[in-house]
């Protein structure tokens with residue numbers, strides 16, 4: 136009897152993981168929600184009757200148990216760095232000149248959208264999600280594993296049993312932000328100023344049930360440690376973590392020159408309002424890893440990457456009838 140139950144539980148988990156991946160990572164569900172819910176209820180029922188088969192990576196374990204008393208500290212083996220800023224074309228040409236000076240003229244860049252959320256690190260051991268942490272001060276962060284487990288686009292099990300630590304940005308989509316603030320105002324609570332604060336506030340909740348209601352999402356954009364595999368370029372790294380079942384943002388692009396970087400910035404300055412999530416700039420990275428190592432880092436940020444920040448949007452406030460722009 137137990138033999139069949141275990142097989143049934145495993146096949147339900149596999150199916151639910153696949154459906155969850157299609158819905159939350161690919162944004163391309165192959166079954167209606169009702170089918171997913173029916174299978175999940177069946178798995179919950181089977182696990183209740185056979186608790187000895189419950190494993191931490193089961194889809195039923197996403198919303199953990201009791202609220203935490205506090206967050207334990209986590210030391211990042213590889214620091215989580217911040218980005219130097221560029222505000223105009225001249226800053227970017229300066230960056231390009233410095234990169235060519237340090238790594239030679241044959242350099243390619245990768246451009247990515249700069250997500251305006253909370254930088255987090257996800258650790259997987261033999262393909263199982265074991266630790267999620269905030270960036271903190273770059274060296275010491277906080278263990279928010281139970282809250283990150285509630286983000287449906289974070290797989291509890293990778294498509295391969297690798298040991299890897301990846302970095303990315305947890306964020307609140309614009310629609311979730313508007314819905315959350317509407318509810319808060321209806322309940323007489325203080326609305327969040329922006330999706331970034333809302334995401335940070337949600338991940339700082341001690342009760343995972345609250346984080347689970349906040350409909351957060353994530354984009355992974357970097358690899359920290361990767362046991363047994365060497366990555367030659369940043370773009371190859373993005374493709375590899377996507378193949379593992381992790382959610383990356385598809386809008387990244389390889390650029391052969393700083394002129395192509397300008398074109399990418401132009402394109403996304405225009406398209407920014409249509410995006411379903413906030414971005415506050417564009418991140419430019421040298422693609423080749425050995426050139427990254429040649430350029431190295433300062434104490435705070437890599438010399439091979441820079442963030443072009445969009446100009447702060449004009450906020451016009453009416454003060455006693457006169458219009459002022461701040």
Ligand SMILES: CC(C)(CNC(=O)c1ccc(Oc2ccccc2)cc1)c1ccc2c(N)nc(N)nc2n1
Pocket residue numbers: 213214215216217218247248249250254302304356357418432437440
């Ligand atoms: C580039 C990096 C700063 C990540 N990289 C690192 O944190 C990092 C960490 C150790 C590094 O190298 C070291 C290795 C060992 C010791 C010291 C440094 C290099 C980069 C970054 C930061 C924020 C980003 C963001 N909001 N959006 C996108 N799209 N990309 C982003 N990329």
